[in-house]
Amino acid sequence: MEISSHQFHLLQQLNEQRRQDLFCDCNILVEGKVFKAHRNVLFASSGYFKMLLSQSSKETSQSTTATFQAFSPDTFTVILDFVYSGKLSLTGQNVIEVMSAASYLQMTDVISVCKTFIKSSLDISEKEKDRYFSLSDKDVSSNGVDRSCVYSGGWRAESSPPHSHSSPDPGTCMMGGNAWSNFNYYPTSQRNAQQQLSKHEQRQDSIKKSRHLGLQQPSDIPHYKSSKLEDRAAEPAGHAAPAEEQVHIDTEVEAPHVGYQFGQGAEVMPRGLAVSQQEHEMRFKCPFCSHVVKRKADLKRHLRCHTGERPYPCEACGKRFSRLDHLSSHFRTIHQACKPICRKCKRHVTELTGQVVQEGTRRYRLCNECLAEAGIDSIRIDLEAEAPLEFPQDGDKDSRWHYGEDNRSDVEIVEDGSTDLVIQQVDDSEDEAEEKEVKPNIR
DNA sequence: CTGGGGAAGGGGCCC
DNA sequence: GGGGCCCCTTCCCCA
Numbered sequence: 230m231e232i233s234s235h236q237f238h239l240l241q242q243l244n245e246q247r248r249q250d251l252f253c254d255c256n257i258l259v260e261g262k263v264f265k266a267h268r269n270v271l272f273a274s275s276g277y278f279k280m281l282l283s284q285s286s287k288e289t290s291q292s293t294t295a296t297f298q299a300f301s302p303d304t305f306t307v308i309l310d311f312v313y314s315g316k317l318s319l320t321g322q323n324v325i326e327v328m329s330a331a332s333y334l335q336m337t338d339v340i341s342v343c344k345t346f347i348k349s350s351l352d353i354s355e356k357e358k359d360r361y362f363s364l365s366d367k368d369v370s371s372n373g374v375d376r377s378c379v380y381s382g383g384w385r386a387e388s389s390p391p392h393s394h395s396s397p398d399p400g401t402c403m404m405g406g407n408a409w410s411n412f413n414y415y416p417t418s419q420r421n422a423q424q425q426l427s428k429h430e431q432r433q434d435s436i437k438k439s440r441h442l443g444l445q446q447p448s449d450i451p452h453y454k455s456s457k458l459e460d461r462a463a464e465p466a467g468h469a470a471p472a473e474e475q476v477h478i479d480t481e482v483e484a485p486h487v488g489y490q491f492g493q494g495a496e497v498m499p500r501g502l503a504v505s506q507q508e509h510e511m512r513f514k515c516p517f518c519s520h521v522v523k524r525k526a527d528l529k530r531h532l533r534c535h536t537g538e539r540p541y542p543c544e545a546c547g548k549r550f551s552r553l554d555h556l557s558s559h560f561r562t563i564h565q566a567c568k569p570i571c572r573k574c575k576r577h578v579t580e581l582t583g584q585v586v587q588e589g590t591r592r593y594r595l596c597n598e599c600l601a602e603a604g605i606d607s608i609r610i611d612l613e614a615e616a617p618l619e620f621p622q623d624g625d626k627d628s629r630w631h632y633g634e635d636n637r638s639d640v641e642i643v644e645d646g647s648t649d650l651v652i653q654q655v656d657d658s659e660d661e662a663e664e665k666e667v668k669p670n671i672r
Numbered sequence: 673c674t675g676g677g678g679a680a681g682g683g684g685c686c687c
Numbered sequence: 688g689g690g691g692c693c694c695c696t697t698c699c700c701c702a
Contacts, residue, residue: 520683526688527683534682548680554691555681562679575677 243270244313255282256294257309262302264309268293274312276335300330311339319346325516325532326525332516340516347536545590566592573599 246252246267253265271278281295297305304326311317317339319327328343513528514521517535522528530552533539539549541556545564550556561567566585571578572593583596595603 522683523685524688527685529688531682551681553689557691559680 240313240315243267247313254292256292257305258294258296259300259302259305260297264302264305266309266312270312274336276337277333280335297333300326300333304330308334308336308339317342319343325528328516329514329528333514343516563591566594568594570594571596571599573603 247265247270250265253267255266255268255271257264257266257271268278268282272282273279278295282293304323307318307323307327308330317327319342324343324346328340328347331339331343513523513525515528515531515535517532520531522531533551539551541550541553542548543550543556543560543564545560548559550559569578569583570576571583572586573595576596578594578596583594584600585592585594586600
């Protein structure tokens with residue numbers, strides 16, 4: 230006969246003991262904050278602690294101290310609360326750090342829930358995007374502003390994914406016991422499962438589309454296939470960690486001040502052997518790969534290569550980018566002909582020696598000789614429709630990307646530019662204030 | 673088949 | 688934390 234409430238009461242009792250610091254035999258030091266816990270509970274919950282404590286238990290039967298600098302005390306609070314309650318308090322703000330910490334601690338279930346949470350958030354973003362794109366294809370210039378809300382919205386706390394019915398409080402994912410066994414939600418259709426696209430697949434997709442179709446409409450957003458998110462979900466939580474991913478483990482008894490660094494999920498070695506100050510600074514580990522970065526913002530940026538999120542669409546051609554600077558670079562190169570180099574002979578051209586050729590949404594420069602050789606000097610020279618070619622300058626942020634209405638219509642109509650070349654005179658001295666500038670959709 | 677060039681994309685880091 | 692620049696690698700196209 231099995232009494233189902235026993236597990237719950239047992240966990241409850243252990244949690245109570247933890248709060249009252251009863252029988253706690255393990256101290257976890259996170260950025261100066263001390264957490265008390267029971268070794269057996271940590272051992273049973275985390276592959277990392279299992280490894281650590283099995284090692285230290287050989288050395289001592291007394292209390293153990295583990296020191297972490299890889300995540301914040303707040304993050305560890307979420308982890309530890311989960312260990313002792315089965316409730317994981319995820320929000321859009323903490324999910325990345327929690328997942329990173331869970332990866333660190335080799336807590337498979339937590340990682341899975343975080344992934345589901347993120348995927349759910351992305352799905353919300355996708356829905357918003359779909360809704361956004363279905364509203365209007367013409368009102369593009371104003372939509373860029375809204376889109377940032379859409380993308381960021383998916384990560385907000387209020388966008389928390391649906392959780393188990395047994396979860397007592399909103400925004401908390403229940404794990405453990407029956408609640409966890411029932412936790413198997415897939416928020417939307419299979420489309421969501423295909424949302425994630427591996428880097429390679431995604432790139433192939435986008436390149437083919439842009440090259441073969443010339444224009445990548447919003448509806449051409451890559452249909453994300455099975456991703457690293459999915460792939461990694463199948464991996465054990467204790468996947469290989471890089472050498473940089475290291476934490477100090479201090480054993481208080483036999484070697485009071487001799488620390489151990491814990492890397493690669495299995496090795497315990499004296500701290501002094503490999504820990505350097507530089508490695509201490511590298512503290513944000515990607516939960517999907519072995520990459521470690523110093524700044525949280527860099528991790529956030531890096532994660533886009535796993536999630537496939539591309540919040541920055543080029544307004545001229547529709548191609549989407551994961552980073553604003555890539556969009557800017559793309560725009561300058563492809564649509565603004567910023568390079569003062571003849572595309573054919575590679576010679577430097579000036580406003581006197583060369584002209585800009587517009588080929589669909591693409592622009593590049595040709596010297597007068599190459600223009601004549603190409604036999605396209607008879608193509609109409611449309612000075613009226615000339616768009617500025619100035620490289621965007623600082624302090625001109627608002628105006629530099631503005632896309633003249635005439636050009637807009639040009640761009641939208643002409644997709645296969647091979648039959649519609651427009652030559653423009655190069656005039657870098659033109660007054661910027663009067664320029665009609667091409668403007669990508671910057672958030 | 674191969675090498676060069678262009679474009680995309682990722683990381684580091686400064687402001 | 689975001690924006691942006693620089694550097695590097697990878698991929699693809701083309702001669």
